[in-house]
Amino acid sequence: MRVIYLDNAATSYPKPESVYEAVDRFNRYQGGNPGRGASSKTLAAGSVLMEAREALAKLFNVKESSHIAFTLNVTEALNVGLKGILEPGDHVITTSMEHNAVARPLHVLRKKGVEWTAVPCHPDGSLDPEEVKKAIQPNTRMICVLHASNLTGTIMPIDELGRIAKNNGIIFLVDSAQTAGVLSIDVEAQNIDILCFTGHKALLGPQGTGGIYVRPGLLITPLKEGGTGSKSEFLEQPEMMPDLLESGTPNTPGTAGLLAGVNFVMSQGLERIREHEQKLTEMLISGLKEIPGVELYGPEHAASRTAVVPFNIENVDCGEVSLILDQKYGIVTRSGLHCAPLAHGTVGTLKKGAVRMSLGYFTSVDDVETVIKAVYEIARERY
Ligand SMILES: Cc1ncc(COP(=O)(O)O)c(C=O)c1O
Known part of the structure; x- marks a missing residue:
């Protein structure tokens, strides 16, 4: 049975051939621990990190690529960004759609002692930036x-939110887990x-890769200290980026793969990738909408969302729907709460969860047609 993989919001699959090759090449032929000494292997490994930093800097319009530090994933990056900045007495504003x-x-x-306001979003997940403005406090x-x-x-609406933050002298942090590699970020x-x-999501790299960009001049405290290969004579952690936030041997093979993923994304072009995913998302939404018993969540049009489509079949458990899709049709989805209970609470699905289909670069029109037919059959049988 041909597998149709629709869990790209969890992790993208498959990856471009060049990503598999880059990881294998590094492990098999390159090796070396970046920044540790000055052997040819070490220098070559260091170049992998440097090239990846530069490719990402280009993608996100970062002026100083050294201000991008690599992490294991976005969860680690978010922990650094939040815990490395916020202190007791500070106030932070988020939305009610945030991930765990x-x-x-x-x-x-x-x-x-940090104060936290989660500004409520509408049931389709949308946010009124005015509500964020109203939530601002002196601290x-x-x-x-x-x-x-x-x-x-x-x-x-990150453009508006960025302006609000800047006009009020507030630090603006963006979690780009679902958009880096598919929407423009500057x-x-x-x-x-x-x-x-x-x-490992739309940037098409391997799992175990991610990072954080910190604007020059912004003071951030690392969550861990250790060997960086630099300033080894001092017990103090180096203050310069990226060393400040990069202690211990990094995931260099993974970063080689990430570099290949970013290069792939850039060679395809964000606009083309987005157009492809938006077209398929619109097709999936219109197909599912017509099926009796199917409840869809999120914005009505694909233009207001990424390629993520959650749904339920009335009176059928989401886990069961996901299981039938997997076992009978070879369609991989994700059911449950998606590590986002706040978002499910906003949408109204906290008790029952939902089945989430998330499309990606390698999803085709044929895949979407097959999926609509499969959901139609399950709904006809079970609803
Ligand atoms: C919005 C958002 N933030 C954070 C994460 C965590 O990603 P990772 O597991 O790569 O750290 C995810 C993953 O699904 C996400 O969608």
Whole structure:
């Protein structure tokens, strides 16, 4: 049975051939620990990191690529961005659509005296930037938002939010987990002070990759200290980026793959990728909408969302629908709460969860037609 993979919001699959090759090439022929000594292997490994930093800097319009530090994933980057900045007495504003990668660190910080306001979004996940403006207090230190929801795909108005943050002297942090590699991100034009990204979703890199951009001049405290290969004579952690936030041997093979993924994305062009995904999303929404018993969530049109389509079949458990899709039709989806209980609460699906289909670069028109037919058959049988 041909597998149709529709869980790209969790992690993209497959990856471009060049990503598999880059990881294999590094492991098999290159090796070397970047920044540790000056052997040819070490220098070659260092170049992999440098090239990846530069490719990402180009993608996000970052002026100084050294201000991008690599992390294991966006969760680690968000932990650094939140815990490395916020102090007791500070106030942070988020939306009610945030992932647990933001909500859980903030839950911990709240217990330590950080104030947190989650501005309510509409049931389709959309946010009125005026509500964010109204939530600003004298002690507001940060506005932290996801660029797009992993549940509904709803795209947040980050241009306006960046302007609001800048005009009020507030740090603007963006969680680009669902958008890096598919929507344009420009840290300068969008006034983003901290950009957290993950490498294994639309950037098409391997799992275990991600990073954080920190605007020059912004003081951030690392969550870990250790060997950086630089300033080894001092016990103090180096203050310069990226060393400040990069202790320990990095995931160099993964970063080689991430570099190949970013190069692939750039060679295809964000506009083309977005157009392809938007067209398929519109097709999926219109097909599912016609099926009796199917409830769809999120914005009505694909233009307002990424390629993420959550749904339920009335009176059928979402886990069961996902299981039938997988076992009978070879269609991989994700059911449950998607690590986003706040978002499910906003949409009204906290109790029952939902089945989420998330399309990607390699999804085809044929795939979407097959999926609509499969959901139609399940609904006809079970609804
Ligand atoms: C909006 C959002 N933030 C954070 C994450 C966490 O991503 P990772 O597991 O790569 O850290 C995800 C993953 O689904 C996400 O969608």
